Each structure stands twice: as structure tokens, then as C-alpha cells.
Amino acid sequence: MPAGGGRFIIDGMIRAAVALALASPMLLGSYCSFSAGVGPDDDRPSISLAAAPAEAAAGERIGLVAAASDDYVVREVQFFRVDPGGDTLLGRDGSEPYALETVLPTGAGATVRYFARAIDDAGQETDSREVAVAVR
DSSP states (O other): OOTTHHHHHHHHHHHHHHHHHHHHHHHHHHHOOOOOOOSTTOOOOEEEEEEESSEEOTTOEEEEEEEEEOSSOEEEEEEEEEETTEEEEEEEEOSSSEEEEEEOOTTOOSEEEEEEEEEETTOOEEEOOOEEEEEO
16 A cells, blocks of 8 residues: 555545535435424324214215324324214224215114224324214
């Protein structure tokens, strides 16, 4: 190795490392993203629910649509029917628009009540207010 040749190799390595360090944030910002909903400022998700039609006969199909948001990510929305023995999970939706089609149960009373639950990426949950579908 010529005298001083080692210095050129080390200088080249340092320049390459500096260039990589400067370019990394730009490359990462352009090609990927990362969010983790954990920390002191992480809020619970918010959710609202609508049912259509508002009145149907037992055995008829109805649609449930939820609007959910979070300061980070809504992981999924779960849809429930409120039954006398406890809430029944009807289904889940992991992408917008959060929706579920279901059938009014046979033998239902005057109304059937439903609610939705939003779950964020940190596992925090929020339930919507109940909506009622009148049974005719």
C-alpha cells in the first residue's frame, strides 16, 4: 500500500457514511411510514353508527355503517346486536367504509338495537351510541 493510502480509504468511508446518514431521512420519508399509537398524547378512537332502513320486518336485511377516526390508526370496527342475554358480535371490518349487512332476527320484539366498537392500533376501544331499528 502506498504511503498515505490508508488515509484515502478512511476518508472515503467517512464521506460515504455521512452521505448515507444525510440521505436516509429523505429515503425513509419517501418510501415508508411508521405510526405507533402509544404515548401520553394517544387519544381513544371516536365512532358513530347509522342503520338503514330505520324500520324493517323480521328476516329483512339492514345495513349498518360506522364512521370511525383516531389520532393514529383505527385497526377495526366491530358490529354488535344488543340481545337480552348479552351483546352478540355480528362481524368486523378493518377498512373504510366500515359497514356490515345483517338480517333482523326472527322473533324480534318491537325494536332491535345495535352498536359498533372502534379499536385503534394501541388497543383502545370506544363504543358508539346504540341505534334502534323498529320491527314492523
